[in-house]
Structures are given as structure tokens and as C-alpha cells.
Amino acid sequence: MIKVAPSILSADYVNLQRDIEKVEQGGAEYLHIDIMDGMFVPAISYGPNWVKAIRPISNLILDVHMMVENPERYIDTFAEAGADLIGVHVEATPHIHRALQMIKNHGVKAEVVINPGTPVDAIKPVLYMVDQVLVMTVNPGFGGQKFIPETVKKIQELNAIKKAEGYDFDIEIDGGVNDQTVKGAYEAGATVAVAGSYVFGADDPASRIHAIKDATK
Numbered sequence: 750m751i752k753v754a755p756s757i758l759s760a761d762y763v764n765l766q767r768d769i770e771k772v773e774q775g776g777a778e779y780l781h782i783d784i785m786d787g788m789f790v791p792a793i794s795y796g797p798n799w800v801k802a803i804r805p806i807s808n809l810i811l812d813v814h815m816m817v818e819n820p821e822r823y824i825d826t827f828a829e830a831g832a833d834l835i836g837v838h839v840e841a842t843p844h845i846h847r848a849l850q851m852i853k854n855h856g857v858k859a860e861v862v863i864n865p866g867t868p869v870d871a872i873k874p875v876l877y878m879v880d881q882v883l884v885m886t887v888n889p890g891f892g893g894q895k896f897i898p899e900t901v902k903k904i905q906e907l908n909a910i911k912k913a914e915g916y917d918f919d920i921e922i923d924g925g926v927n928d929q930t931v932k933g934a935y936e937a938g939a940t941v942a943v944a945g946s947y948v949f950g951a952d953d954p955a956s957r958i959h960a961i962k963d964a965t966k
């Protein structure tokens with residue numbers, strides 16, 4: 750069964766604690782926090798103070814997805830704010846190895862992220878050192894977009910490398926995930942599913958978490 754990471758990008762910010770409690774009680778394992786800098790992606794979302802504020806009110810794994818140019822500039826700040834896992838895009842820095850090393854030096858789980866247009870080959874040299882790989886299933890920047898089915902081939906490719914090399918990283922998917930789109934990705938090897946609008950778009954987010962999990966039994 751896949752692990753679920755609700756993205757607070759689609760939560761009700763005025764009632765954020767209530768929404769976080771709903772997904773925690775609903776069986777989610779992670780809480781996905783999308784950091785957007787207005788450069789790597791057009792939108793600006795929120796920063797390390799949100800991670801710091803959420804840390805004491807939740808036991809969920811705080812999964813920080815940095816959509817930020819040159820993420821090395823802010824890794825220390827997010828680690829100190831209480832992130833459990835930090836993801837950096839290979840497209841956002843010429844120093845992906847250094848960025849992942851910085852994350853690991855804090856004792857925080859390190860994740861490398863690839864956009865739909867980036868081949869798995871681009872991250873092969875760092876797969877030995879990561880705890881999680883995030884395969885974007887939409888182009889990053891906004892919630893509520895449509896799942897790109899062609900990305901499933903990359904999950905398969907990544908899973909084949911994982912098995913051949915004996916790596917034990919999780920494979921996360923992010924974008925357009927619901928109880929239908931998650932199926933093929935799960936069969937291809939995804940182990941963690943981010944879902945924003947699908948989970949928080951319902952009056953009862955727990956029912957959506959269960960639907961994603963039921964689809965991957």
C-alpha cells in the first residue's frame with residue numbers, strides 16, 4: 750500500500766492546524782510542504798517559518814519540496830526549522846551532489862527531484878546517496894494540474910535501477926494524483942504519493958487518503 754503525503758498547498762491556510770489534524774487522523778504518513786520562490790517556478794508560496802510553525806503541532810514526516818533556484822542557500826534554514834526530509838531539484842542547481850550532502854549533514858533525509866522533461870540519467874550519479882527520489886508527474890509550480898501519464902515510464906526505469914543496484918530509496922510522485930492516476934504509478938514502483946487538491950478538495954480529506962491507499966492494495 751502506498752504512503753500518502755497530503756500537500757498543504759491546497760489546504761485552508763486560515764484553518765491550517767485543523768486541516769493538518771484531519772490528514773494526520775486520516776492515516777497520512779507525510780505532510781508535503783511546497784516551497785516556491787517565484788524564480789524556479791512562477792509562484793511564491795511560503796518559507797521556513799511555516800515549517801517551524803508546523804513542527805510542534807504534527808508528528809507527520811515533514812516533507813519539504815524546494816522549488817527554489819540554488820537551494821543550497823536555504824537548506825540549513827529549512828533543516829533547522831524542523832524538516833524531516835528535504836527535496837532539491839536537479840534542474841535548480843549545478844551542485845546537486847553538494848546540495849544533497851548539505852541535507853545529509855544535518856541528519857535530514859535527502860531527496861532529489863526531477864521534472865517531467867528531465868531524464869532519469871540526469872540523477873544516476875547521486876542515486877547511491879538519496880533516501881527518496883521525487884518524480885514530478887506535472888510541471889512544478891501549481892496545484893490542481895493534470896497527471897502526465899508519460900512520467901510513469903520514468904518510475905519504471907528508476908525502479909529497475911533501484912533493484913539492480915540494491916538501493917532502498919523511496920520513489921515519490923507529485924502532481925495530479927488521485928485514486929485513478931496513482932494505480933499505474935504504484936505498479937511501476939512508486940512508494941509515496943503526494944496529493945493536494947484531491948485530498949483537501951473534499952469535505953472529508955480522510956476519505957480521499959483511504960481511496961488512494963485502497964487503490965494500491
Ligand SMILES: O=C(CO)[C@@H](O)[C@H](O)COP(=O)(O)O
Binds near residue numbers: 924946
Ligand atoms: O509540487 C507541487 C506543485 O508544484 C505539488 O506538491 C502540488 O501541491 C500538488 O498538487 P495537486 O496536483 O495534487 O493538486
Ligand SMILES: [Co+2]
Binds near residue numbers: 756782783
Ligand atoms: Co510538491
